[in-house]
Amino acid sequence: MNFFIVYAHPEPKSFNGALTSHAKKALEDAGHKAIVSDLYAMQFNPVSDRRNFTSKTNPDYYKQQAEELHATEVDGFAADIKAEMEKLDWCDVLIFQFPLWWFGLPAILKGWVDKVFALGKIYGNGKWYDNGAFKGKKAMLSLTTGGPLTMYTEIGINGDIHTILYPINHGILRFVGFDVLPPFIVWGASRLSDERRQVYLEQYQNRLLTIDRVPPIVYPSLDDFDENFQLKMSEVSIDE
Amino acid sequence: MNFFIVYAHPEPKSFNGALTSHAKKALEDAGHKAIVSDLYAMQFNPVSDRRNFTSKTNPDYYKQQAEELHATEVDGFAADIKAEMEKLDWCDVLIFQFPLWWFGLPAILKGWVDKVFALGKIYGNGKWYDNGAFKGKKAMLSLTTGGPLTMYTEIGINGDIHTILYPINHGILRFVGFDVLPPFIVWGASRLSDERRQVYLEQYQNRLLTIDRVPPIVYPSLDDFDENFQLKMSEVSIDE
Numbered sequence: 081m082n083f084f085i086v087y088a089h090p091e092p093k094s095f096n097g098a099l100t101s102h103a104k105k106a107l108e109d110a111g112h113k114a115i116v117s118d119l120y121a122m123q124f125n126p127v128s129d130r131r132n133f134t135s136k137t138n139p140d141y142y143k144q145q146a147e148e149l150h151a152t153e154v155d156g157f158a159a160d161i162k163a164e165m166e167k168l169d170w171c172d173v174l175i176f177q178f179p180l181w182w183f184g185l186p187a188i189l190k191g192w193v194d195k196v197f198a199l200g201k202i203y204g205n206g207k208w209y210d211n212g213a214f215k216g217k218k219a220m221l222s223l224t225t226g227g228p229l230t231m232y233t234e235i236g237i238n239g240d241i242h243t244i245l246y247p248i249n250h251g252i253l254r255f256v257g258f259d260v261l262p263p264f265i266v267w268g269a270s271r272l273s274d275e276r277r278q279v280y281l282e283q284y285q286n287r288l289l290t291i292d293r294v295p296p297i298v299y300p301s302l303d304d305f306d307e308n309f310q311l312k313m314s315e316v317s318i319d320e
Numbered sequence: 321m322n323f324f325i326v327y328a329h330p331e332p333k334s335f336n337g338a339l340t341s342h343a344k345k346a347l348e349d350a351g352h353k354a355i356v357s358d359l360y361a362m363q364f365n366p367v368s369d370r371r372n373f374t375s376k377t378n379p380d381y382y383k384q385q386a387e388e389l390h391a392t393e394v395d396g397f398a399a400d401i402k403a404e405m406e407k408l409d410w411c412d413v414l415i416f417q418f419p420l421w422w423f424g425l426p427a428i429l430k431g432w433v434d435k436v437f438a439l440g441k442i443y444g445n446g447k448w449y450d451n452g453a454f455k456g457k458k459a460m461l462s463l464t465t466g467g468p469l470t471m472y473t474e475i476g477i478n479g480d481i482h483t484i485l486y487p488i489n490h491g492i493l494r495f496v497g498f499d500v501l502p503p504f505i506v507w508g509a510s511r512l513s514d515e516r517r518q519v520y521l522e523q524y525q526n527r528l529l530t531i532d533r534v535p536p537i538v539y540p541s542l543d544d545f546d547e548n549f550q551l552k553m554s555e556v557s558i559d560e
Contacts, residue, residue, distance in 0.1 A: 090368060090369045090370075090382050091382040093381055094383075120367075126366060126367065126427035126428075126431065127360075127366065127427060127428050128421075128426065128427065128428075129330040130330075141331060141333055142331040143334075143510070144330065145466075181368075182430070182433050182434060182487075182491060182495075183487035183488075183490075183491030183492065183495075184424055184488075185424075185430070186368065186430075186431075187367060187368070187427045187430040187431025188366075188367050188368075188431075190422070190424060190426075190427040190430045190431075191366065191427025191428075191430075191431075193422050194421050194422060194426060194427050197422065209477070227549075230549065230550060231549050233550075235550050235551040236549060236550060236551075237540075237550075238491065239490060239491070243483060243486060244486070244487050244491065246483060247423035247484050247487060248423075250423075250479060251422060251424070251478065251484065252422050252423065255422075255423075270385070305477050308470055309467075309470065309471050309476060309477040309478075310470060310473075310475050310476060311475040
């Protein structure tokens with residue numbers, strides 16, 4: 081299988097860095113292929129504006145989605161964005177490797193999404209959710225947190241991690257068609273012993289090498305919604 | 321009152337731009353003060369790295385939180401970050417004005433948070449949630465969406481907007497102590513008639529000028545949690 085890891089951490093010697101290089105080696109040793117986009121090393125610019133494009137459909141008013149549609153037609157995406165789109169086409173599995181910053185993606189990775197997941201090329205015209213461009217491919221978040229697991233439950237002070245990740249898992253990865261796997265989470269990454277780090281690396285390797293057997297998160301299907309994109313009444317339990 | 325609007329949109333003529341300039345004028349006409357950080361105009365760099373700092377505590381390993389703690393001690397934040405921290409200190413009300421991109425903040429605004437909300441200066445050592453640095457101040461999201469409201473409900477295809485915004489409202493704004501007001505949302509911004517835009521501008525003005533009377537979103541208090549940051553059992557209903 082072809083794995084595409086989008087990796088966002090400013091320190092190569094960080095545990096995020098270790099997870100990335102360990103994953104690449106383990107996957108390649110097992111006969112898979114793995115490409116890493118190291119956004120910090122690439123000095124990826126996450127700010128969306130006219131530099132996303134070599135083409136221009138309206139020079140007087142910058143409407144990103146209109147420019148994206150136009151760029152899809154005329155092959156007008158900037159080279160750095162086009163390169164990432166090609167890696168997405170190539171991969172069977174997409175992984176975001178990042179530290180959870182402010183309960184979300186670091187800006188450099190959020191901006192990668194803002195720029196690369198473009199209307200026309202990646203979604204739109206009926207291509208979304210289970211009919212999305214990346215239907216049949218898998219995606220997974222691999223992240224580190226500052227606090228322990230107990231802070232990220234339904235009764236924990238920070239709230240449930242699955243609620244916190246919902247806008248990324250459902251709103252970004254599922255939106256463009258991926259089967260979204262449960263996240264791999266390293267809790268309290270900055271306070272880990274070397275032994276605990278080693279255990280996490282092994283657990284991560286196991287997860288990656290058995291990824292075909294991991295059931296994806298279950299979301300409603302397009303068929304469950306009516307023409308106004310509301311769940312059909314038959315899908316809503318009377319008890320609710 | 322002092323209003324601080326952090327505004328993130330690449331097109332000044334956008335409706336986000338109109339909401340920003342309309343708000344500033346309406347607030348000033350009513351005797352308030354208003355400062356706008358126009359992140360695109362400022363060419364704000366949202367990527368967190370050593371450029372966040374003029375100081376350095378560990379040259380061999382970049383650990384952002386350690387550098388933030390050190391910079392807090394030695395006044396070592398970069399000038400662009402320090403300027404934003406001063407606006408936060410100055411304001412009574414913080415507003416994020418942005419288009420909802422991929423169910424979250426545009427990268428330029430996410431990176432503003434990543435950089436400005438620094439450990440030591442803004443949070444840490446018991447300063448968080450209802451004991452946060454900005455206790456007693458208000459914050460509010462003002463955003464535009466691509467789709468209509470019906471897509472963003474509990475039975476809508478994109479999921480409940482309040483769940484989508486929870487990592488921002490609770491994880492960012494509440495984390496640092498703000499009383500978080502319900503968001504002001506312009507639905508389907510790109511398809512609005514001029515009349516509808518005018519109605520939204522008036523509604524937004526009313527919201528801002530009566531902001532003292534808007535009840536904040538209710539979140540649990542630090543007192544509701546035990547020493548492991550779990551809700552005390554007495555707070556959890558037996559029916560759950």
